Amino acid sequence: MNIVFEDNIEFAVKNIYEKLIETRKELHKYPELGLETFKTADFITNYLTNLGIESHKVLSGAGVVGIIRGQYSNEPTDGYTGKRNSDEVKTIALRADIDALPINEENSFGYKSCIPGAMHACGHDFHTVCLLGAAEILYTMKGYFKGNIKLLFQPAEETIAGAPGMIKEGVLENPSVDACFAAHVWPSIPVGKIGIVHGPSFSGINNFIITVKGKGGHGAMPHETIDPITVGCNIVTTLQTLISRRVNTFEPAVLSVCSFNAGTSVNITPDTAVLKGTLRTFDLSLRKKLEELICEISQGIAKSMGAELNIKFIYEAPPVINENNITDLFIDSACKIIGKENIITDIKPAMVSEDFAFFSQIVPSTYYYLGCRNEEKGITYPLHNAKFKGDEECIRIGASLFAQFAIDFLEA
Numbered sequence: 001m002n003i004v005f006e007d008n009i010e011f012a013v014k015n016i017y018e019k020l021i022e023t024r025k026e027l028h029k030y031p032e033l034g035l036e037t038f039k040t041a042d043f044i045t046n047y048l049t050n051l052g053i054e055s056h057k058v059l060s061g062a063g064v065v066g067i068i069r070g071q072y073s074n075e076p077t078d079g080y081t082g083k084r085n086s087d088e089v090k091t092i093a094l095r096a097d098i099d100a101l102p103i104n105e106e107n108s109f110g111y112k113s114c115i116p117g118a119m120h121a122c123g124h125d126f127h128t129v130c131l132l133g134a135a136e137i138l139y140t141m142k143g144y145f146k147g148n149i150k151l152l153f154q155p156a157e158e159t160i161a162g163a164p165g166m167i168k169e170g171v172l173e174n175p176s177v178d179a180c181f182a183a184h185v186w187p188s189i190p191v192g193k194i195g196i197v198h199g200p201s202f203s204g205i206n207n208f209i210i211t212v213k214g215k216g217g218h219g220a221m222p223h224e225t226i227d228p229i230t231v232g233c234n235i236v237t238t239l240q241t242l243i244s245r246r247v248n249t250f251e252p253a254v255l256s257v258c259s260f261n262a263g264t265s266v267n268i269t270p271d272t273a274v275l276k277g278t279l280r281t282f283d284l285s286l287r288k289k290l291e292e293l294i295c296e297i298s299q300g301i302a303k304s305m306g307a308e309l310n311i312k313f314i315y316e317a318p319p320v321i322n323e324n325n326i327t328d329l330f331i332d333s334a335c336k337i338i339g340k341e342n343i344i345t346d347i348k349p350a351m352v353s354e355d356f357a358f359f360s361q362i363v364p365s366t367y368y369y370l371g372c373r374n375e376e377k378g379i380t381y382p383l384h385n386a387k388f389k390g391d392e393e394c395i396r397i398g399a400s401l402f403a404q405f406a407i408d409f410l411e412a
Helices: 005-027 038-051 124-138 162-168 228-246 284-304 324-338 357-362 392-412
Strands: 054-058 063-068 091-097 148-155 179-190 199-203 204-213 252-260 272-281 306-315 320-322 363-375
Touching: 005 038, 005 392, 038 054, 038 063, 038 124, 063 124, 063 162, 091 124, 091 392, 124 179, 124 228, 124 363, 124 392, 148 162, 162 179, 162 320, 162 357, 179 324, 179 357, 179 392, 199 363, 204 228, 204 284, 228 252, 228 272, 228 284, 252 284, 272 284, 284 306, 320 324, 320 357, 320 363, 324 363, 324 392, 357 363, 363 392
Parallel strands: 091 148, 091 179, 179 363
Antiparallel strands: 054 063, 063 148, 199 320, 204 272, 204 306, 252 272
């Protein structure tokens, strides 16, 4: 069975478009952080319940899992953990992150954040409403396709805690998820267009903390001290040569030391200096090589200057890898909605990280960039900026692509 729904999907989105815009504005006004997205989860649950869609809270009520069962799908046996009746029935998970950032919003529109110190500056309110819109469309079409559609509304993407937590609670199991799909609004791509890459899409993230232990003393008598600031400065300067001199030019990698703390007075040499930084790669073997070099260089500098040193690596997230076959299928789906001419396939992967990577490690997945830029409307600010906003037209496209790809995957 091969059913093409794109005309119906676009018509359905058009009918609920104004509703989705108002829903997004409501979400934008009341952002929540990390794993504290309880009111947002309540809002989502109520929305799904009013549509008649089965939903369940996860992560102590901070996240939501909804499920839509097609005409030939299994009946629920234990909440969202209903067992699959047949290997012929597939399940796809559609994921939207729902948390905000700790930023004071500087926009002036009427629906700006009402919560001091919190803002949807990364566009997660767009992602959430796109998935809610797709859910509404897919539920009305459930009699025309077979399979299961899981709706994953995930908190704590910004802190890299949400995806691992949801996976641990079993959201990819019973029925087993065969593919996972997500999107991110992208302010460098004009609204009406999308970007998609095969293979690496977002880099892995591996942070580090270097503690230099010297010997404090009077700033006027440096010969009696072991200055951890001087040691730290040498480490920072030398680490900047790692990417330019020790890594193949064609292997993307970023190493940045972003924090350097030492000392409290103008005339006291401190005992310690603490450096914090981030390492981004798409290749796990390259990450391992760079970790070893960071240790080798830092330890060598510290030893040569008489200091001691401790290095701690903090593994945040692996890279997001788009599986080729799933990505090809998505591109075919997107052509039905926006046309091939509006799909950018030569876009460069992003060196930022995404905890969707944990889903893509387990099941075949793909993740695309949803254009939201509109220079005529002054919508040009980047993600994580206090004046970020996106063109609401991207909601129509995002909801349509969620719905179209879900159906195409289940019918493939």
